Amino acid sequence: MASFFQKYGDEIEFGSAKDLRIKFSEINCSVPEATKGRTTDHKERYCLKYYLEELAKKEKLTFPLRVKKEESPDFLITMDNGVKIGLEVTEGTTPEYQRKIKEFEKNGIEYEFIGSWVDNEPECKWTEIIVMRIKEKLEKLNQSRFKSANRYELLIYDNNDLTLPVRIEEALPMLRKKLCDVLRNFKKIFDSISILTPQGRKEQLLYDILKDKNC
Secondary structure, three states, X not given: OOOOOHHHOOEEEEOOHHHHHHHHHOOOOOOOOHXXXXXXXXXXXHHHHHHHHHHHHOOOOOOOEEEEEOOOOOEEEEEOOOOEEEEEXXXXXXXXXXXXXXXXXXXXXXXXXXOOOOOOHHHHHHHHHHHHHHHHHHHHHOOOOOOOOOEEEEEEEEOOOOOOOOXXXXXXXXXXXXXXXXXXXXXXXXXEEEEEEEEOOEEEEEOOOOOOOOO
């Protein structure tokens, strides 16, 4: 079985933000189509690269740091100051959508959503899917087999129907309100929840969506 970080093995060290960019440029972080051998490792590697590079830009990381591929959580990030972060990565999607994507890819055609939406229905549907995934990961976090860390972070890759006309600026307040209600039901919660979401032709990291929200 191939190592997660390829030539670097299943654990990698970054001496600086520049070193992080250089080493990730040497690792194939592309994500193939589902019908062409796409795996969980492909998706997690892509998300981790994007997340760490964005956190480095925001000066949220202390170098040098080590990242180790794990399970429960998916990654353990140990920074120079001794702080250990457990990072869990998941997709904000539905089995139905993934089945449709595979079917369209198999037939060599691009998936196109057909249907109509009323008022804020897309934002409500998006919120429902994201909240569902967060609840699943909160349940996992509260199980005893989750490895120890100083803080836990959740990264959600928004992989819904990409033609869905979701207005993020309207969806986020709805999501934050629902999440505050959900979090009250769990003893342990994630210290930050972030979403990697498509915005036009590029992606955007919505970092720590509950940062300014008092739950």
